[in-house]
Amino acid sequence: MADSLASIPVTMSTLAGRGAAHPAPVSGFWPGIGEALRRYRPWILGLQWLVVLGYATLLVVPAWLPLPAEDSHLWNDISRFAQFAFWGLWWPGVMVATVSLGRVWCGVLCPEGALTEWASRRGLGLPVPRWMKWSGWPLFAFLCTTTYGQLISVYEYPKAALLILGGSTLAAIAVGLVYGKGSRIWCRHLCPANGVFALLAKIAPLHYAVDRAAWEAHGPQKYVDCAPLVDIRRMKGASDCHACGKCSGHRDAVWLSARKPWAEILDVTIKPKLRDVWMLLFGVLGIATMAFQWSSSPILIDIKMSTAEWLLDHGHDLLLQNDAPWWLLTHFPEANDVFTWLDGAVIVAYLVGGGAALGVALTAATAIAARIAGNDGPGFARLALGLVPLGAASVILGLSMLTISHLKAEHLSLDWLGLPRLGLLAAGALFSLFLAWRLTHGVRLTRRIASLLAFAAAPALMAQIWTTVFFVW
Ligand code: SF4
Structure with a gap:
């Protein structure tokens, strides 16, 4: 943590405006990026809906078309393009992004996350049931979807992709409609990829660092509704954080920061799960x-x-x-x-x-x-x-x-x-x-x-x- 906080060029205690309704202006490249994510949130929400639109189009349209002809190409056949976009670009790209930037895909672009959060703002808002908190869900869901995906050749056929990805998206919306209020209960407890992202984010050279002393010393400030329900005050690693930027500057204590990629795994204050x-x-x-x-x-x-x-x-x-x-x-x-x-x-x-x-x-x-x-x-x-x-x-x-x-x-x-x-x-x-x-x-x-x-x-x-x-x- 000391490493992370040292990378913020202005020490927390020197920041003016402690106790103010809005965080003090911050300098430094990474804290500035975090601040931009917070400030331009409406734009990010717009971007999320564009991703939802593109995702739905590439998922649904090819499933109703005949299989692509042998001589078709990525650039002249939507099914081939969708296959390449989903499995050739999207998934490897998301993994590379998570390793290098943290779970920014989850917090900024993921269509499933955006949809479940949207549904949860309009749904019943029930509390999360105990069965859903079972710590084995990420592994179980990952094993089931991985195996099932191979059985129906999810990488090859649009119908299979629609069944698996579309089914997961519908489940995410359904969970959002029933549980939580403006939160991402699906992402936190049931998403089949959550466990993989949580692991890869551990070696990301970026994270939201929390200065606990600054947090405690700060006066009351409006609560941040962290969608994946992270306990921000005690947050030490990048595994659970979706890097959405909403809490950037909160209590003058939370900033996007660079860190050594090995810092989290070597940090003995983080209990391994x-x-x-x-x-x-x-x-x-x-x-x-x-x-x-x-x-x-x-x-x-x-x-x-x-x-x-x-x-x-x-x-x-x-x-x-x-x-x-x-x-x-x-x-x-x-x-x-x-x-x-x-x-x-x-x-x-x-x-x-x-x-x-x-x-x-x-x-x-x-x-x-x-x-x-x-x-x-x-x-x-x-x-x-x-x-x-x-x-x-x-x-x-x-x-x-x-x-x-x-x-x-x-x-x-x-x-x-x-x-x-x-x-x-x-x-x-x-x-x-x-x-x-x-x-x-x-x-x-x-x-x-x-x-x-x-x-x-x-x-x-x-x-x-x-x-x-x-x-x-
Ligand atoms: S802790 Fe929550 S609010 Fe803060 S960046 Fe991470 S996901 Fe967003």
Whole structure:
């Protein structure tokens, strides 16, 4: 925190106007950006509605059109353009933006966030029920949508995209209409991407820093209705904050600030949450990695072929039927793309089984490293969060595969991509190793080195997986 606040060029205590209804003028680039976000909020709301309009158009229109022709392009077919916009630009772009700017996508541009907040201003305003506060929702929702998305080929077909994204948006509106008042209950508790964004924002070099002393010393000031219901006074990290800028300057104590990307994970005053750890190990690094690579995996084909042979030999050919509806399993005969029940079962087994196995292996490496570090070490949960940069690199690499396949389909030559991919993977792995080293500060040197070596098994495993996907399969 000291790092963050030091980056504000004018100390809080020197700011004039403490106790005034409006925050004092602030200098400095980042605090100024935060102030601009607050001041120009009506413009941002207008921008959010433009994004809602674009999102709805690209989601709904292609779903009612025939599938794009083989020779169509991004620039002359709305379905292809929408596919590229959603999966080639939007998702990888949002991940990159979250790592580099914090959750600014959530607070400034997200159409689902804007809609649920809008609905919540007009809805019943009921209190949030206990079941909705279950800390396992982010991981559970992420696992379900990731697996279901692969079963219905959400990246390929507009109807599938409409079902998953549109369904999520309708659920967000419904939650807004029933719960909360002007808040984003959906985003805080149920959004399937919330857990991923919360993790990636931990290494963002920007956050809203809170000067607790200035806050306490300040006189009463109008309450800030933070849509994701962050306890701003006690806010220390960037995970829960949607970076909307509404609280910029509040009590002369909250300012958008630069920080070191490792500051939050190394901050011992922030208690690590196990729900973040499981989301990272089993969600972002586990099942998401399997979801990105199952379609090119020869292992999956081997499993499928041998299971099919066994089923035929034993007269169980029901699983080889392909009569499932498109909303359950991919069924687009016009594109020669039809899944059998066996395809569906093998994909689920590969994603869930492979994701769980990967998660267990990463957990084991981290737990052993924490054990070696002993009582002077950071403990399992804090050390596991050292893998956040690796998770960020992994998810960006995975999502950018969609960008690349779209561009390759347009005959762009991307043979040079091997090196940048390796570079991103190495950067994520080295950043994670650096965090593990810093987190074990205070541990005896031999133990510290042994702990780092055990921890290094996690980046090594992920590097092995990604290099196999990129250079072997
Ligand atoms: S704490 Fe809340 S009000 Fe402040 S920037 Fe973050 S999301 Fe916006």
